[in-house]
Amino acid sequence: MAFWKKKPAGEAREVDFSRLPDHVAIIMDGNGRWAKKRGLPRTAGHAAGAEAFRTIAYYCRDIGIPYLTVYAFSTENWRRPQEEVSAIMGLLKNYLLEVLEKMERDGFRVHFFGDLSVLSPDLRDLCLRSMERSKQVPPGHQVNICLNYGGRDELIRAVKAWQADCQAGKADPADLTEEVLSGYLDSAGIPDPDLVIRPSGELRLSNFLPWQSAYAEFWFSDVLWPDFTPEVLNQAIADFQTRDRRFGGV
Ligand code: FPP
DSSP states (O other), X not given: OOGGGSOOXXXXXXOOTXXXXXXXXXXXXXXXXXXXXXXXXXXXXXXXXXXXXXXXXXXXXXXXXXXXXXXXXETTGGGSOHHHHHHHHHHHHHHHHHHHHHHHHHTOEEEEESOGGGSOHHHHHHHHHHHHXXXXXXXXXXXXXXXXXXXXXXXXXXXXXXXXXXXXXXXXXXXXXXXXXXXXXXXXXXXXXXXXXXXXXXXXXXXXXXXXXXXXXXXXXXXXXXXXXXXXXXXXXXXXXXXXXXXXXX
């Protein structure tokens, strides 16, 4: 029996693998504290966080969660020391090189949320190539990486693009609906997250998918992201499965 299907220890609930969320979104928080606890540089925490991401991405694919979205770098993260920013960008670059090589074999589609225009040309090129190559991978499991992403920035970019279409006669202000605006977001065509997870003990959204999370269920944990395992994700999913989602109804 696969390790994740074994009965969890103690009082933990079991996951019903026939009722999984379609879209899980995660704020990968706590890398710095994980490193500090071990007397390591913060960059070592991000390297461990990138490994945790790999494990969780494969796990979601294996159990059949179609969409995983992760917050890798926010529009505010540029305020960090240059060395730390470079380390995170380097990890992303390595990951994308690996993905480009194994994407078809491993069945992943990769997509980006965020303003890629300010990235270094080589990283931006890798992001664009990964998205282009993803079109050849059959749908089934998609990883969305939020890179230079901020929810408010995403909304401003969407409104500007819609405004430009209005001026060009391709959109009509009288027809603006939630669906129309959703079509201008980075997440266009992707279902809203069902479950938003934030590890590391922080209880805030930090500009992560504010529009898309309007009806999401939230799950928080004290586990630091590099220690986040498939077993922890199972706890989140099992908890999610106990929630009564009414979407404003009764
Ligand atoms: C937040 O923890 C984490 C980040 C800002 C970076 C996340 C990046 C990665 C996990 C690596 C690259 C990603 C991929 C998809 C390969 P923090 O540094 O704020 O931690 P702290 O709150 O403990 O200081």
